[in-house]
Amino acid sequence: MLAAGALHSIAETGTGYGVGLARLASGAAPGTRLTSVERDPNRARIAAEVFGDCSDVVILHGDWQRVEEHGPYDLLVLDGGGQAKGSGAADPARLLAAGGTVVIDDFTPATTWPPRFNGAPDQSRLHWLEYPELRATELRLAADLSVIVGTRLPAS
Numbered sequence: 001m002l003a004a005g006a007l008h009s010i011a012e013t014g015t016g017y018g019v020g021l022a023r024l025a026s027g028a029a030p031g032t033r034l035t036s037v038e039r040d041p042n043r044a045r046i047a048a049e050v051f052g053d054c055s056d057v058v059i060l061h062g063d064w065q066r067v068e069e070h071g072p073y074d075l076l077v078l079d080g081g082g083q084a085k086g087s088g089a090a091d092p093a094r095l096l097a098a099g100g101t102v103v104i105d106d107f108t109p110a111t112t113w114p115p116r117f118n119g120a121p122d123q124s125r126l127h128w129l130e131y132p133e134l135r136a137t138e139l140r141l142a143a144d145l146s147v148i149v150g151t152r153l154p155a156s
């Protein structure tokens with residue numbers, strides 16, 4: 001659904017074997033460029049083979065920061081690096097077009113405010129929910145799974 005709203009470009013960190021990327025590609029309009037980065041060489045190679053016939057899809061092997069080689073993006077999905085969970089944080093002001101959307105996967109649903117994780121304030125979640133140039137919220141997808149979705153505000 002979010003891919004369908006991305007007019008020009010989509011990026012993902014953490015390609016894996018390309019399952020999520022296939023969903024993004026199938027939702028995107030023809031001509032939308034998709035870039036995905038995977039640090040594991042074997043996964044990157046296999047995913048590149050899977051998408052070998054898709055000229056709109058580029059798989060980059062390396063650390064997640066390689067998404068910075070392109071962009072800005074209309075949709076940025078952080079599923080392997082850049083989530084502010086210890087491997088750095090992607091910069092929405094640099095990587096997202098105005099009105100663009102960032103998705104940060106793999107949280108457990110918050111039950112308190114401020115959100116807590118392992119008994120301490122959850123700095124990763126707070127990073128995204130309070131990011132000044134985003135309007136972000138947490139969406140619960142299952143009893144044990146939530147994502148944060150944020151939209152970049154237009155420059156004022």
Ligand SMILES: C[S@@+](CC[C@H](N)C(=O)[O-])C[C@H]1O[C@@H](n2cnc3c(N)ncnc32)[C@H](O)[C@@H]1O
Pocket residue numbers: 013014015016017018019020021037038039040043062063064065079080081082087
């Ligand atoms: C949860 S899996 C991704 C699944 C995939 N997005 C999907 O939906 O099918 C996370 C992937 O991120 C990759 N990864 C983890 N840290 C990374 C980093 N710093 N830079 C690039 N890739 C990373 C892992 O090797 C792994 O393949």
